[in-house]
Amino acid sequence: MKKMKVISPILMEVSWVPCSPLRRVRIGPIKVRYRMLLLVFRLSFLSFFPSLSLSQHFAPTRTKPHHRISVSLNLKQRKQREEKRRMMMKLDTSGLESFSAAVPSAMATAEDQLFAPPSFDLPAGCADFDKFQMEAKQTLKHAKGTTTLAFIFNQGVIVAADSRASMGGYISSQSVKKIIEINPYMLGTMAGGAADCQFWHRNLGIKCRLHELANKRRISVTGASKLLANILYSYRGMGLSIGTMIAGWDEKGPGLYYVDSEGGRLKGNRFSVGSGSPYAYGVLDNGYRPDMTVDEAHELARRAIYHATFRDGASGGVVSVYHVGPNGWKKLSGDDVSELHYKYYPVQPTPVEHEMVDAPPA
Amino acid sequence: MSIFEYNGSALVAMVGKNCFAIASDRRLGVQLQTVATDFQRVFKIHDRLYIGLSGLATDAQTMYQKLVFRHKLYQLREERDMKPQTFASLVSALLYEKRFGPFFCQPVIAGLGDNDEPFICTMDCLGAKELAKDFVVSGTASESLYGACESMYKPDMEPEELFETISQALLSSVDRDCLSGWGGYVLLVYAALLTPTEVQEKILKGRMD
Numbered sequence: 282m283k284k285m286k287v288i289s290p291i292l293m294e295v296s297w298v299p300c301s302p303l304r305r306v307r308i309g310p311i312k313v314r315y316r317m318l319l320l321v322f323r324l325s326f327l328s329f330f331p332s333l334s335l336s337q338h339f340a341p342t343r344t345k346p347h348h349r350i351s352v353s354l355n356l357k358q359r360k361q362r363e364e365k366r367r368m369m370m371k372l373d374t375s376g377l378e379s380f381s382a383a384v385p386s387a388m389a390t391a392e393d394q395l396f397a398p399p400s401f402d403l404p405a406g407c408a409d410f411d412k413f414q415m416e417a418k419q420t421l422k423h424a425k426g427t428t429t430l431a432f433i434f435n436q437g438v439i440v441a442a443d444s445r446a447s448m449g450g451y452i453s454s455q456s457v458k459k460i461i462e463i464n465p466y467m468l469g470t471m472a473g474g475a476a477d478c479q480f481w482h483r484n485l486g487i488k489c490r491l492h493e494l495a496n497k498r499r500i501s502v503t504g505a506s507k508l509l510a511n512i513l514y515s516y517r518g519m520g521l522s523i524g525t526m527i528a529g530w531d532e533k534g535p536g537l538y539y540v541d542s543e544g545g546r547l548k549g550n551r552f553s554v555g556s557g558s559p560y561a562y563g564v565l566d567n568g569y570r571p572d573m574t575v576d577e578a579h580e581l582a583r584r585a586i587y588h589a590t591f592r593d594g595a596s597g598g599v600v601s602v603y604h605v606g607p608n609g610w611k612k613l614s615g616d617d618v619s620e621l622h623y624k625y626y627p628v629q630p631t632p633v634e635h636e637m638v639d640a641p642p643a
Numbered sequence: 644m645s646i647f648e649y650n651g652s653a654l655v656a657m658v659g660k661n662c663f664a665i666a667s668d669r670r671l672g673v674q675l676q677t678v679a680t681d682f683q684r685v686f687k688i689h690d691r692l693y694i695g696l697s698g699l700a701t702d703a704q705t706m707y708q709k710l711v712f713r714h715k716l717y718q719l720r721e722e723r724d725m726k727p728q729t730f731a732s733l734v735s736a737l738l739y740e741k742r743f744g745p746f747f748c749q750p751v752i753a754g755l756g757d758n759d760e761p762f763i764c765t766m767d768c769l770g771a772k773e774l775a776k777d778f779v780v781s782g783t784a785s786e787s788l789y790g791a792c793e794s795m796y797k798p799d800m801e802p803e804e805l806f807e808t809i810s811q812a813l814l815s816s817v818d819r820d821c822l823s824g825w826g827g828y829v830l831l832v833y834a835a836l837l838t839p840t841e842v843q844e845k846i847l848k849g850r851m852d
Contacts, residue, residue: 426675426821443852445821445852447821449644450644450648450651450783450820450821450822451819451820451821452818452819452820452821455818556675590852591677591851591852592676592677593675593676593677594651594672594674594675594676594677594821594822595675595821596852597821597850597852598852618850618851618852619849619850619851619852622851622852623848623851628848
């Protein structure tokens, strides 16, 4: 038998293996079949290069496709894939559906592609999409720097808010509309992310209108707040930042609900949301009576927001006060907070200390 | 929020014709909550030298007390007041002494030197001096203040005009900052020819939100 020195099986593997795998070979005192040697060296080789897949050696399989969210030309396939993804992620994307879906499919397919949701590759080098998403959420975290309040009394609901938008320490705007008119008899307040609040309130307005058309009667405040709360619950953990109050007047009378992006929904008589809310609660709880007149309630709300803007750095600008009555909402006032301060606490001429006077003539 | 933004502050000093003005806001806060609206940030060292300290309020007060102590010793030894340039060097040295555990305050020094020449300078929290001929700013509203001062400043302003300019610059800048404002305090010092230096202190009516 021809004796073969087994010096470097690796090199032999790269070139052509000269002997049959079944042949017994000798390394020092050990006698093994050649294929055993090859296996040992392949495994040790791979331990240094773990990226090489073993599948290359055993059975050639198709590697997994890159994780892509893409649009295929086939509409049916795309819808199926979306459905599957939607079920997996449990998102309620009915609010984001393009309106061409509601339109009969007789419309041209070209338009459909126009309205198709944009597709994008994941960022390059993004091995862990979940971690990337978490980091993105952190950068958008807002501290709900604002003061909004709402309360129910005999004559309806009063809703009031400041108008400052701040980014950390910088005031980005002093004239933000924080009371959003969902429809002529319902109001929503904005606290948290401005974009989130604006979009989802408008979306809620659309849903309320669709409800009206489908059921031939207005939606109740209970129903509207439930719609919003359910949508926000399905986006829980995705980084939305919304702390809103839905106030309105329906068949049961005045209604007030607090809804937030964690999915919470509370029914109540008095709420205040935002970084200035502790200060507003102090004034509001002190002066509240269920049997106030509209003017008294108006003044109470204005005072509460003013005190919050004085103490809280992230609130300020203009106090807007709205009243929701049986015939819908009406804006009562929009006062600059600084002018209110000098109205409530006019500057007293203080006695001057250490005033220099001429020495009396001797 | 960083430690410099814990209390919130705004300081500016400007040079005019044989006069200078130093102005600050009056808010003391604990992050977003306002605790006081009459907090003093500009302190007198002697008749012709004032220092404003922005940043962490406790460090500002401690720095001021240490500086007064050092200046009183200087007065005993030298039998005269310190010149602003010397004082600036003293502040810088004191701050650098704490290089690896600094005071979290940024001083603004303004004074009248020899021949009634106005002198202003600012420093970072480690004592790097920045001498300027026109204006210096410090505090959480410093970026807005830079913009406002740059556009409103003119060289060789008379005292009344200087007072107007510095007040407007301060008020418009703190209106863009959540952490400073709630009124303003302006101190104007000018060396008149015949009478000794005159000092005017004014409190500004600003936005209280």
